[in-house]
Amino acid sequence: MRLATLAAAVVVGMAAASSVPAAPPAKPVPVIVIRNMAFGPAPAGLKVGDQLMFRNEDIFRHTATSPAGGFDLDLAPKAQGVVRLSRAGALAVTCRYHPGMTLALKVAPAGRR
Numbered sequence: 694m695r696l697a698t699l700a701a702a703v704v705v706g707m708a709a710a711s712s713v714p715a716a717p718p719a720k721p722v723p724v725i726v727i728r729n730m731a732f733g734p735a736p737a738g739l740k741v742g743d744q745l746m747f748r749n750e751d752i753f754r755h756t757a758t759s760p761a762g763g764f765d766l767d768l769a770p771k772a773q774g775v776v777r778l779s780r781a782g783a784l785a786v787t788c789r790y791h792p793g794m795t796l797a798l799k800v801a802p803a804g805r806r
């Protein structure tokens with residue numbers, strides 16, 4: 694009985710400590726993984742102003758290039774990079790080294806989903 698009470702007190706203490714963040718949690722940055730010479734699936738719900746991470750898990754160098762989207766990440770093997778989406782619409786993304794690698798992003802105007 695006393696042991697159970699002590700355990701409950703410890704759990705409550707931990708919950709209290711973790712529920713006092715210094716700042717509101719940041720919105721997680723969606724990640725597109727590049728693997729086996731292909732872009733992973735495009736995240737849903739992207740909008741202008743959002744950040745988007747590309748992570749190259751291949752042993753080859755790749756880029757995440759979108760002239761319409763205004764970004765061009767050059768990613769060494771195992772590297773990652775973040776872009777901020779600045780233009781709405783359907784954005785074609787490709788790799789400059791491997792033109793067969795393509796990805797279609799749908800970006801909504803800011804403030805909408």
Ligand SMILES: [Cu+2]
Nearest residue numbers: 755788790791
């Ligand atoms: Cu590539």
